[in-house]
Amino acid sequence: MGNYFGQDAKRIGHACKVLQYAEEILAKGSGDEEVVAAAAILHDIGIHEAERKYNSNAGEYQEIEGPPIANRILKKLDFPREKIDEVLEIxxxxxRxxxxxxxxxxxxxxxxxxxxREEKRRKKHD
Structure with missing residues (x-):
């Protein structure tokens, strides 16, 4: 993630916080730890490409651009194909x-x- 986002501390922090909360939710219920962790870390991975291509970080563009990038990353990590497919779908x-x-x-x-929600609240108070 750091390699992809570089010095974008805001986006790295967001992904890390999503991972933290996802792990808390997972601990109380059920789910696949590997899929949840990968999806949490990579869910916004398409944001820079969306900004570059569409001049927008809108969710619809992130959802288009994110899966191919995540696919390349997960394949390099030898992540299991069936889990890659689920992460990409998420x-x-x-x-939505x-x-x-x-x-x-x-x-x-x-x-x-x-x-x-937390980020919006913090932004409102800044």
């Missing part, structure tokens, strides 16, 4: 609940929403 829909109906998706969606 990334491709992580702003109800399309992917898995426990792993729900964990990522809830964790990301929580972090987004």
């Amino acid at each position: 990334i491709a829909h992580h702003h 609940p109800g399309i992917v109906k898995t426990q792993n998706f729900e964990i990522i969606f809830k964790a990301d929403c929580r972090v987004n």
Whole structure:
């Protein structure tokens, strides 16, 4: 993640916080630890490409650009193919609940929403 995001501390921090909350949710329920961790870390991996291509970081563009980047990263790490497929599906829909109906998706969606709410609250007070 650091290699891809470089010095973008905001995006790295966001992904780390999503991972933290996802792990907390996972500890209370069920889900695949590897899928959840990979999806949490990589869910916004398409944001820089979206900004470059579309001049926007809108979720719809992140969902288009993120899966191919995540696929390359996970393949390099020899992540199991079936788990890669699930991670990519989560990334491709992580702003749109109800399309992917898995426990792993729900964990990522809830964790990301929580972090987004906190970031909005913090921004409001700055």
